Amino acid sequence: MSNERTMVEQLADWAHKADWNQLSNDAKEALKGRILDSIGTAIGALNGEPVKNIRRMTKDLGGESIVTLIGGGKTTPDYAAFYNGAAVRYLDFNDSYLAKEETGHPSDNIAPVLAAAEYADTTGRDFLLALAVAYQVQCRLSDVAPVRKHGFDHTVQGAYGAAAGAARAMGLSSSEIANAVAIAGTGYNSLRVTRTGELSNWKGLAYPNTAMGAVHASMLAKYGITGPREVFEGNKGLMDSIAGDFAIDWEKEDLEKVTDTIIKRFNAEIHSQSAIEGLLEIRDRENIKPENIKEVRLATFDVAYNIIGGGEEGGKKLIRYKEEADHSLPYMLAAAYLDGQVMPEQYEPDRIKREDIQELLQKVTVKPDESYSSRFPDEMACRIELETNGGQIFDVEKRDYQGFKTQPASWDVLMEKYNGLTPGIDSSLASKIADTVKNLENVNISALTELLGQIKFGEDESYA
Template identity: 30%
Template sequence: ADPGVREVGWHHATLTQFVSPLVAGRMYDLDLDQMVAAVGISGSSHFTLGGVVAGHLTNMKNTADPLASQAGVIAAMMAREGYGGPVEVLEGKEGLFEVLSNVTWRPDWLLKNLGKEFMITQCGYKAFPTEALTHQPISAALQVCRENNIAAEDVAQILVETTTRGADILSDPSKFAPKTKETADHSLPYVIAAAVADGNVLPDSFSDEKLVDPRIWDLLAKIKVKADPEIDALFPAVKRARVSITTVEGITHTAQVDYAKGSPQNPMSDEEIIAKFRANADGVVSKKRQDEIIAATWSFEQIDDLGEYMRTLVRD
């Protein structure tokens, strides 16, 4: 779709509900008619409002896509047992294309170079445990601080220039006073403050202690977020962000980042991916289990029993 469904108020899990039954259907070895039924079942029953990630955020922010994926699995199971669903759930009367009429649907994009180019190669890994549009600003802020040896106490003002969409959803008033992890990791001011204060943004940047850290709150009051139409014109091919930090001495340092670490154009190394996994897994599974999961994941294509792999992921 052009623009994307997220840009017109729907969460991207709205599209997950059309994809997840196909993935589940492959796993269940459904035939073509059953696949169509599964997409119809899931696609006609689960739309996700963008409000799930707007304003003050809750646990539901983390659950939107999992529920859409669960819907696809249930739909595939129903189709396997002979349950039918609307066949023209995409292009038919009151289907997706007609109901979401404030975008231009381009189904030809899905068919272009089908079987030759695989869109999964354009997927990225998040280098930070935050909303995707915060990654370029975080990278730019870290670059400014590291290149100029700037500490939190040196900062007089921080200007973040980003897309209109990013400025809108990531820096509304609730994002300057986050009370929950879910709001904080979708708050552009908070993640920039955490990056400058601590030199990185990690899972524990959103602990109860960090949410009241006076160093972070002091920086929050010094941050301004500005939408830049020139950056909008580059989006989504380039997700540019610019961060300017003015020190108490009155010197301004600026960095611009087009491709954050973890994007296809600036991929994470295997070592960085492993470090990210361990940061998330610490306190959930033991170091020994982490090693087992890493080994199994790197040899995933040789695994014959998916159930055995899934059992390695059960928390201690």
């Protein structure tokens, strides 16, 4: 097989040849929207305890001052990818991509591709193009090679996307891109236990760790290290070991998958969004006092039930801390009803432990509905019923929510979310960051990273 182009080499050829003019205007705007959204979620997470701990670790470990950390300071590209990726991911408020059997968060690729782009001192246009490559690879592999049912995490597909995007941003050759993707794909096959049962900090750090590895793999490839050419189709490769047979004709791939990703309206696991929106509609319409609620019943699609509703990935009514709360439909629905929103403050330790929310979440029941399951991922359909102590039943049926691909979030909607997440930083700096993102194809990537390095937030205001 040595003279035949393997699948990873075909992917690398496609990534290397990718051209700015292939991107539609919708894709370009979607990429910038996802960047704005992710920077906002990262800034909003800078005071999160795990994020602060990783910052402290990064500072203690040191490393050459090459790539910017959000919030100031510089470190090596791989360390920066991990820290910035942790900030983007911690709130669990960034974008999602829904395949039939796999859900991922492709904006997790922003941190590694940004680190690679800054390292290479590239243009904003080249960064956007490389990010489109990363999105396309992760999303297409999620379509054809789901791994959750085999006990592996969605970060498996992400390893290929992050490495392809980072290697492209660094300006590597086709053969070097192939090696980077092969190394990352071979090395980062994470277990799904990350998101089942009793959840830990690792839920928000598994992809940043994969992203760090993808940047490291790209560096290795740049310095001549090779990876398995048959990482996909070879003996004990991805197909043989985990995913089963699949095919992608990379020559025919475009760069438009970013337009199929969706934005979170609420700071909650993606499959909860339509249910939360629906319950808030009942709340606003009927004004029923929480103490008068007998039961909240949710019928939803099987993916939501299995991941966050108490199905195959474990019970969701013993809620003690953030990682459990933001992956529990009972908790998120209770929070929405009691507080009228689900934002970062709904995951503060004091809020989670309070009696009102702990009592109401026990009154939420979730069950799968086959008719709704058959409509996923084209719809996020569900039905919510609220029954009062007096026996009255109020209900609403949903097929989507504001931010879903049927109701895409406009720049103004994204700015509203961004402004809500960034009140802790200088307002003029926040505006400059947003304006730079909106104009990113016309500036050098350093125009953005220099601004991200000026952010001063929280207890640790210095890095040097």
